[in-house]
Amino acid sequence: MSKILGLIHTVFSIVEPINKLASELMPGVDRINIVDDYVVKLIKARGEITPEISRIVASHIMAAEDEGADAILVTCSSISPCVDFVKPLASVPVLKIDDPMTDMAVQMGDRIGVLATAPTTVKPTSELLLKKAGQMGKKIIIEVELKEDALEALNVGDKELHDKILLDSLTSLSGRVDVIVLAQASMAHLESKVDENIRTKILTSPRSGVEQAKQTLGL
DSSP states (O other): OOOEEEEEESOGGGHHHHHHHHHHHSTTOEEEEEEOSSHHHHHHHHTSOOHHHHHHHHHHHHHHHHTTOSEEEEOOGGGTHHHHHHGGGOSSOEEETTHHHHHHHHHHOSEEEEEESOHHHHHHHHHHHHHHHHHHTOOOEEEEEEOHHHHHHHHTTOHHHHHHHHHHHHHHHHTTOSEEEESSGGGGGGGGGSOTTOOSEEEOSHHHHHHHHHHHTTO
């Protein structure tokens, strides 16, 4: 029987690219996709991840496990702190998509830029970077660029403006930091659009996150 990977998403736009990547890296692995596009709105409304939000995310993860997932990958940075809450309750590995990316960022530099469009992503990503730095015995400085106007453009269907705002921010941020992380998996396509004159390393989470899942599944 083939392995099964559970995927927990909070935006519909990421479902296709993540599944395409999983199909490329793990052909023959079945996938369970669970999408909850309201939970991030709850985090924004509450101002933090509350116990009720952790329970909601836990219910999605446990549902994927009940359906037969051998490992579960949470593809949204905004809800990644819930993974720490759920891990002891699950009998299969539960992974954060941005774990490998943040590991690499801390290994690569002391000044780390974080580019985000969703305010709910900033704190989890920054805290994960600081946690990784502590584990490695490093001190880091994090510089955040939050571009909510890019998210607003995307929400009204203007992907071109969304990308332009973020690419301009990457150019500005690149001169001030050693490495830049794109805090949301939905921003990964920007990697191929970056000006070739930008020498600062830019990291995205989808490929390394899915590779982590592949390794966890023993493939």
